[in-house]
Amino acid sequence: MAQGSKYKVAFRRRREGKTNYDARMKLVDLDKSRLVVRVSNANVIVQIINVGENGDETVVSAHSKELQKLGWLGGTKNTSATYLTAYLCAKKALDKGVEKAVLDIGLKSSIKGSKVFAAVKAANDAGLDVPYGESIVPSDDRIAGEHIAEYAKSLDDNEVKKQFSKYLERGLQPVDLPNHFEEIKNKIEKA
Numbered sequence: 001m002a003q004g005s006k007y008k009v010a011f012r013r014r015r016e017g018k019t020n021y022d023a024r025m026k027l028v029d030l031d032k033s034r035l036v037v038r039v040s041n042a043n044v045i046v047q048i049i050n051v052g053e054n055g056d057e058t059v060v061s062a063h064s065k066e067l068q069k070l071g072w073l074g075g076t077k078n079t080s081a082t083y084l085t086a087y088l089c090a091k092k093a094l095d096k097g098v099e100k101a102v103l104d105i106g107l108k109s110s111i112k113g114s115k116v117f118a119a120v121k122a123a124n125d126a127g128l129d130v131p132y133g134e135s136i137v138p139s140d141d142r143i144a145g146e147h148i149a150e151y152a153k154s155l156d157d158n159e160v161k162k163q164f165s166k167y168l169e170r171g172l173q174p175v176d177l178p179n180h181f182e183e184i185k186n187k188i189e190k191a
Contacts, residue, residue, distance in 0.1 A: 033100065035048060035086075042076060044119075045062070048089065048101055066085070067084050072184050074167065075166065087185065087188055090126035094128060102130065102131070118143050144177075144182070145177035149176070
């Protein structure tokens with residue numbers, strides 16, 4: 001560890017790899033609502049957050065577990081679930097009067113076609129204005145899970161049972177994922 005009178009210890013959250021303070025200050029200075037997308041090992045959380053005098057204020061929040069209450073049988077951390085969670089959050093935000101936001105991905109890497117950018121596309125599809133580049137979002141067929149359905153079609157029955165056991169436990173055939181995705185999206189739209 002460095003020593004000396006000029007050495008400055010970084011903030012605890014920076015040392016733990018939780019906060020990039022330079023990026024955060026740029027977002028806070030914008031004085032706009034932020035679309036915060038956090039992908040964990042099991043779930044996705046999408047929030048609209050404003051900067052307040054005493055810290056951040058969460059305006060609306062959506063969790064991928066909420067999708068299960070709407071009848072979602074797929075996973076809660078995949079690209080489809082991320083899209084639907086962000087779509088739900090954006091609908092809630094529009095009901096609260098939020099019309100514009102900027103993306104806050106935290107310490108996630110900005111990778112073309114990632115789940116984070118599926119969330120941005122969902123927010124825009126729902127009517128929330130979040131600026132993004134068309135080239136960075138995943139394709140519509142990937143968001144809907146068509147690649148999963150195609151992969152499942154290429155497998156025999158035993159391999160499907162092995163690869164998609166969680167889907168089958170919940171009562172969802174992997175080849176039906178794109179249709180199920182559209183059903184849940186329509187439920188969110190009507191809610």
